[in-house]
Amino acid sequence: MTPPSGSRRSDGFLVEARDAVLSFGQTPALRGADLSVAEGEIVAIMGPSGSGKSTLLHCLAGILTPDSGEILFAGRRVDTLRETERSALRRDSFGFVFQFGQLVPELTAEENVALPLLLGRARRASALAEARAWFPRLGLEGMERRRSGELSGGQSQRVAIARAMVARPQVLFADEPTGSLDSLTGENVMDLLVAAAREHGTTVVIVTHEPRVAAYADREVVVRDGKATSLSAERRAS
Numbered sequence: 385m386t387p388p389s390g391s392r393r394s395d396g397f398l399v400e401a402r403d404a405v406l407s408f409g410q411t412p413a414l415r416g417a418d419l420s421v422a423e424g425e426i427v428a429i430m431g432p433s434g435s436g437k438s439t440l441l442h443c444l445a446g447i448l449t450p451d452s453g454e455i456l457f458a459g460r461r462v463d464t465l466r467e468t469e470r471s472a473l474r475r476d477s478f479g480f481v482f483q484f485g486q487l488v489p490e491l492t493a494e495e496n497v498a499l500p501l502l503l504g505r506a507r508r509a510s511a512l513a514e515a516r517a518w519f520p521r522l523g524l525e526g527m528e529r530r531r532s533g534e535l536s537g538g539q540s541q542r543v544a545i546a547r548a549m550v551a552r553p554q555v556l557f558a559d560e561p562t563g564s565l566d567s568l569t570g571e572n573v574m575d576l577l578v579a580a581a582r583e584h585g586t587t588v589v590i591v592t593h594e595p596r597v598a599a600y601a602d603r604e605v606v607v608r609d610g611k612a613t614s615l616s617a618e619r620r621a622s
């Protein structure tokens with residue numbers, strides 16, 4: 385599968401890290417990580433604490449730039465883009481869910497969900513209408529006007545999923561999206577996340593230390609000492 389040296393072919397992969405190396409000062413985080421994610425695939429990144437999972441996700445998502453190696457999105461280099469271009473790529477093509485939802489506390493739930501559309505210059509009324517359509521799908525009816533302080537952890541994460549998905553991203557990056565939830569609530573959140581992703585054909589890269597969360601993925605990748613190894617082939621029937 386490795387293309388000839390210097391080639392920019394992506395072999396049909398949507399998101400790729402090739403021999404990514406990154407250190408934080410003296411601390412090596414990635415030591416030559418390779419990961420290729422196909423379009424529509426749901427991949428879970430597992431591994432011990434401090435092994436480089438979040439760093440790899442942040443590199444794939446264009447948040448961090450590796451010291452060496454390549455990051456590609458749809459066959460195009462991401463790591464060589466200027467920050468303004470990477471920021472536009474993140475806004476237009478990627479959605480993000482983090483461990484603690486990171487909702488804007490001053491905004492209502494529906495305003496939080498509408499944010500990516502408003503940043504993409506949608507009109508406020510249509511952005512809010514589109515945002516509201518996500519609430520029943522995620523079991524959040526009646527929560528539209530609540531602020532984050534009035535939502536449970538599971539509700540906040542579902543609002544965060546709606547916010548990540550509302551602009552129809554090509555890739556959803558999730559870093560421990562259930563890490564702050566009890567296991568039942570976490571499974572409910574994963575059910576909804578995976579259903580929304582499958583419905584829209586969204587590619588998902590999810591960092592988790594929970595095997596029960598990873599079990600939702602098509603494939604598990606283990607990161608150890610800054611290197612990634614694919615663990616299991618496709619496990620889903622469809």
Ligand SMILES: Nc1ncnc2c1ncn2[C@@H]1O[C@H](COP(=O)(O)OP(=O)(O)OP(=O)(O)O)[C@@H](O)[C@H]1O
Nearest residue numbers: 408411412413431432433434435436437438439440
């Ligand atoms: N901003 C930073 N500054 C300095 N060191 C960092 C920074 N971010 C990560 N590191 C270090 O890089 C290494 C990899 O960190 P990373 O967060 O990617 O690991 P992880 O596998 O996601 O860990 P965890 O499961 O605990 O979240 C660790 O040694 C960590 O201490």
